[in-house]
Amino acid sequence: SVRSSSSAPVEDLSSSSAKSSSSVSSSSEYVPFDHAKTLGYQKFEDDGYKTFTDPRNGRSYYYITIYSEYKGYSVTVMAENLNIGDMVLGENDQNDDTKIERYCYNNDTTKCDEFGGLYQWAEMMQLPSRCNTESCDDLIQENHQGICPDGWRLFTYDDYCVVRGYEDINNDGIKGLRSTYGFSGTNSSGFSLVGAGKRTKKGGFDSLKENAYWYLPEEFEGMEATHAHFGVVSALTESAPNRDRRDVKLYGLSVRCVMVENQAE
Incomplete structure (x- = not known):
């Protein structure tokens, strides 16, 4: 059975009162990260950034509509990684x-605030945890919501093709997807990728500020039911995500959400 993202209990560890036991002393108050630092040059107007508040934990997200000349339509997508759920230690599965449940890089909640949470595939999909080790293809829905808020769905490869083929007179390719905030990009698309790194399958963490990873809401169409497709963008190369990767x-990877009402015709 599919878990409901709107009814699942969560612990808000990303609010303005959040503190990290691993990096902030008990005598100091943690100041929430200013996500405006990761955004592009787009203004906060009709054609620029807007904000959405997730009612499940009061977390606010910047989002933007990106039009693609290449695809001929637009998507409205969060310009930040999702951050929702109770933190579990990297050594444990999200079961x-x-x-x-979420991972925070180095088990530090302030990293979740700055870079977003990290999620295993079944957790992202809000499917039973057994779906990490067996096929659950029959449970995957069109416009799959997963852990996204109501009215939003998980980011797909077609969505990536839109943000990659954004309308811009100085189209900067992959560099245009990456934030200028420690990720060697121009962010001319407004997509604002950050190098959130990953939780490794052995329970550690690596690639912070070096790579952005995200699962796609689909399994590998082969015999390996334990595998899913994913995308990766590096701060060190201009290589584009491979459709068949x-x-x-x-692993624990980042999650982006897309507004459902902005589907292609």
Whole structure:
């Protein structure tokens, strides 16, 4: 059975009162990260950034509509990685099917605030945790919501093709997707990718400020039910995500959400 992202209990560890036991002393108050630092040059107007507040935990996100001359339509997408759920230590799998769980880089909640949470494939999909080690293709829905808020869905490869083929007189390719905030980009698309790194399948963490990773809401169409497709953008190269790239579902990767009402005709 599919878990409901709107009813799953969550613990808000990303609010203005959040503190990190690993990096902030008990005598100092943690100041929430200013996500405006990661954004592009787009203004906060009709054709620029807007904000949305997730009612599940009060977390506010910047989002933007990006039009692609290449695809001929636009998507409205969050310009930040999703940050929702109870933190679990990297050494553990996200296997409590009664709530949303997240990893924070180096088990530090301030990293979730800055870079977003990290999620295994089944957790991102809000499917039973067994779906990380067996096929659950029959449970994947069109416009799959997963852990996104109501009215939003998970980021797909077609969405990537839109933001990659954005309308810009000085189209900067992959560099145009990356934030200028420590990720060697121009962010001319407004997509604002940050190098959130990953939780490794062995329970560690790596690639912070070096790579942005995200799962796609689809399994690998082969015999390996334990694998799913994913995308990666590096701060060090201009290589584009490969449509057929896949790996095990047990990593912890970032999540982006797309507004459902802005679907292609």
